[in-house]
Amino acid sequence: MTAIIDDQQLKDMLKNPATQRKGFELMVRQYSEQLYWQVRRIVITHEDSNDVVQNALLKAWSSLDSFKGDSKLITWVSRIAINEALDFTRRQKNRVTLSTDDADLGLASRLMADEYFDGDETDAQLQEAIASLPEVQRTVFQLRYYDEMKYSDISRILGTSEGGLKASYHIAVKKITEFFHRHD
Amino acid sequence: MMYEEDYLNSKLGKKNPFTVPEGYFEQLTAQVMEKLPEKQVAKTATIKRLRPWFYAAACICIGVFIAGIAFNNNNDEVRKQMQMATAEQEYVESYYSDSYIDEEADYAMVDNQDIYAYLLAEM
Numbered sequence: 001m002t003a004i005i006d007d008q009q010l011k012d013m014l015k016n017p018a019t020q021r022k023g024f025e026l027m028v029r030q031y032s033e034q035l036y037w038q039v040r041r042i043v044i045t046h047e048d049s050n051d052v053v054q055n056a057l058l059k060a061w062s063s064l065d066s067f068k069g070d071s072k073l074i075t076w077v078s079r080i081a082i083n084e085a086l087d088f089t090r091r092q093k094n095r096v097t098l099s100t101d102d103a104d105l106g107l108a109s110r111l112m113a114d115e116y117f118d119g120d121e122t123d124a125q126l127q128e129a130i131a132s133l134p135e136v137q138r139t140v141f142q143l144r145y146y147d148e149m150k151y152s153d154i155s156r157i158l159g160t161s162e163g164g165l166k167a168s169y170h171i172a173v174k175k176i177t178e179f180f181h182r183h184d
Numbered sequence: 185m186m187y188e189e190d191y192l193n194s195k196l197g198k199k200n201p202f203t204v205p206e207g208y209f210e211q212l213t214a215q216v217m218e219k220l221p222e223k224q225v226a227k228t229a230t231i232k233r234l235r236p237w238f239y240a241a242a243c244i245c246i247g248v249f250i251a252g253i254a255f256n257n258n259n260d261e262v263r264k265q266m267q268m269a270t271a272e273q274e275y276v277e278s279y280y281s282d283s284y285i286d287e288e289a290d291y292a293m294v295d296n297q298d299i300y301a302y303l304l305a306e307m
Contacts, residue, residue: 024220029213036212040202050208057216111201119201127201146198177188180195 005030011069020064028057031074034147035081041142042085044107044127046116052088056081071156079157082143086135107131122183129179133172140165141172 005026013023032053039056040049060080067076108124111117117124130138139158143149151162158165 021217021220025213025217028216032212032216033209036204036209037200037202044202046202046204053212054216054219058219061220116203116205117201118203119199123199123201126196145192145196146200173188173192176196177191180191 007073010073014064014067014073015069024061024064027073027077031077032057034074035077038078038143038147039081039085041146042082042139043088044111044131045114048088049085052085053081056084059084072153075153075156078153082139082157086139125183126176126179129176133175134168136160136164137168137172137175140169141176144169145173 010023010027010030013019013026016023035056036049036053039053040046043049043052056077060077063080107128108121111119111124111127112121119127130141133141136158140154140160143154143157144151149157151165154160154165155162160168
């Protein structure tokens with residue numbers, strides 16, 4: 001396991017054209033796994049997540065000069081990755097027009113058949129429940145619960161106020177708790 | 185909230201039911217770096233810097249073009265007027281030419297003696 005590189009050091013490398021590419025490689029090596037999981041929790045399948053996270057990193061590379069260095073690198077690149085993932089799911093929803101409004105109908109069954117899903121029936125149904133939450137509730141829940149991200153960072157990523165995020169998080173927790181009560 | 189989160193912790197844990205192919209993360213960085221275009225940042229900055237100049241140059245060209253058309257239209261007008269003026273001048277000149285006076289003199293059946301007498305009388 002390579003040592004973690006200091007954020008400021010990475011930012012300096014990225015600002016300097018001579019060390020930019022090397023700095024970007026170090027950043028990818030350091031953060032790509034974390035970014036992948038943020039994306040995977042939103043996009044669900046491995047194949048799609050692989051595409052989305054790579055596209056996001058390419059976007060980050062081409063918009064490097066717009067990064068003012070006023071936030072942590074991971075927050076900046078997470079924002080790109082998560083928004084890329086959310087755009088992907090929105091496009092997916094528009095493509096899949098079922099007779100019912102719930103585009104996630106059948107997600108649990110699809111997951112049980114997915115070779116890169118290790119959970120049981122309850123785990124699969126939980127994913128379906130989370131995926132059916134409104135976008136902000138779903139994303140703030142995942143970032144807060146799994147990534148233990150600060151509200152201030154989530155606010156930068158989603159462009160929603162911290163107060164709005166806290167409210168959304170509480171609602172998401174309530175709904176997911178209800179899910180477990182129903183499946184007990 | 186704490187109670188609900190504790191409950192979730194006990195039910196959910198931080199369990200991750202998703203898996204990835206063997207060695208996926210190890211090769212991910214190399215895969216991304218391979219796709220990275222060269223010096224993307226510098227290129228974008230140069231184009232962004234020059235763009236206002238392109239717009240300015242385009243405006244000037246359009247301006248010159250329009251002025252050229254407008255000026256060309258005026259030139260035709262001037263040329264026409266000049267032609268008309270020249271025609272008038274030629275007409276006036278012909279009016280006072282010698283051949284014209286001779287013709288008139290013959291018509292009036294006036295000879296040179298009569299003309300001299302007339303002119304002397306006028307003095």
